[in-house]
Amino acid sequence: MDNTLNLLDPIFLNSIFRLVTPILLAALGGMVCTRAGIVNIALEGHMIMGCFGGVLGSYYLKSAIGGVLVGMIMSMLVALIYGILRVNFGAEEVVVGLAVNLFSTSLTVFLLRTIFKVTGTFSSPDLKGLKILELPIIKDIPIIGPLLSGHTIVVYFSWICVALTYILFFNTTLGLRIRGVGENPEASKTLGISISKIHYFAILLCGAFCGLAGAQLSLGNVTMFVEEMSGGRGWIAIVASLLGQAHPIGVFLASTLFGFVSSLSFRIQGLAGFV
């Protein structure tokens, strides 16, 4: 086995953003909730729903994009449950978040065993994974090529999402209202802004982002579903959102750091002597 740590290896460079994307997307979702004044710790649960929905959709609709959409819908359904409990019932958000995580993890395992009749892992040749798209011109640049090019559409879309959330927050009325509700709900209420609507918007948008993150995991990084395959990324995403000060650019940098470190850990583990 190669015993040196070559950080310019194209395979390694390519793996970085593959690992960054699920964290980044979920962290963007967490960031939207944080800005609206919600501590959403159900990201993990949303993500696993996205993973499962992705596989479910891809298997039955015979299309990877269909899978991504089903993943997003399933994640948003769980987000809706969270929203109803949080907004309409005024439930304790941390406890509900934990409940949603438990619910989603268990339900996906339950469904895995009732729908696909397998335990642990589901993969099938009928499962359509997301295609790798090469960026023209950029792919031929050394170092930057393998780093930025050769990813699934979800990876590219996640970068667009960073820009979109930035525009949402700082250039639109809706974004201003989201921030207002998060910083001073009383004042926003006085101005006639519906806090419930803003909260629902943030929670559902977060569900969509996390669903996308999950679908990238189960259809982009690999093409299969594994029990509890979100593997704590939802929690890392929360930390990334906090570390990035709930600012799109900060969240992007924090997620990239976490993704880079985890791809590095795979690399180091692959070296002889560390097995």
Added chain:
Amino acid sequence: MKIRKSFRNLTSSFKAPVIAVIGGLLIGGIIMLISGFEPFSSYRALFDGAFGGKNSANLVGTLVRSAPIIGLALAASISFKAGFFNIGGEGQMVLGAITAAIIAIYAPFSAPITAVLAVLGAITVSGCYALIGAWLDIRFSIPLFISTLLLNYPANYFATYLANHPFRDLTTGEVQTQRIPAALQIPKIIPKTQFHAGILIIPILVFLAAYIFKYTKIGYKLRMCGYNKNFLTYGGVNTVKLEYGTLFISGALAGLIGVLEVFGMRYRYLPGMLTTPLYAWTAVTAAILANSNPIGVLFSGFLLAAIQNGGYGMERTSEVPREISRVIQAVIIMIVCAATGLKRKNVSSRKEG
């Protein structure tokens, strides 16, 4: 009058959990129905798996499973009651378990001294681990639920590393520590079951905690801290000290439960032995369901253990995946949260109106 009022209090404090359990079972039934299972026979199988079996073997199994759940729920309740959301019971328990296992295997003393050392070592390590969360909260105002939750990960990884590398039992192929000496193994009370003498400590701890909460000064301080921290500070109580103390006790208790699992059940530490059954998470559910009441935890912990153990029985006889019991558990938490949230909302709107 007084009796009627206290009865009404009793029924109202039971109302939310009872509705939640019924609701959870109902939604679980609906999910089973949609998935093509027959809910009634499945629930009969679940009931049988929880309480039936030859010589009520399943009931004993449920009791054995409920022991760590109740113990950890008690640990969680102590901190919840005081308003400190320590949900790091899992990591604290794991560290207690591995510490006790290592001391039991390698300490060169006679059995009684080793046993005492192992328990003391475990509760010290677990308690101090919980203190990290308290320190982060006090020093940097990092929310306790985030720090204690995230501290579960390093604790688990570190314990797995210890069992995998320096303290691994190389004579077996498994990743596990060596077996603890026979003299330290807690004897089984009921033959042919896993029911060991250590389980009897759990109800004692529960009643002790209930007594402390109700009748002692420190218990009063903890309850008041849960209601209104500022009130205590104003009254001249050192809430920082109180937070450290509460977290230490809570963590130490979680560690003690880990010790019981090692000394009474597996006789060694295996990675995943405490985390795979989701003891700590079930315990958090039990604590929430019981509104952090120590005596209530006895019932809610037993109930959740019954649902889980029943789930295994149901899987054996009716092919319904046992994960349904976790789904039911999650729905139970959601309904309890909704009920308490609604109550709080009503109270605050009445104040405003």
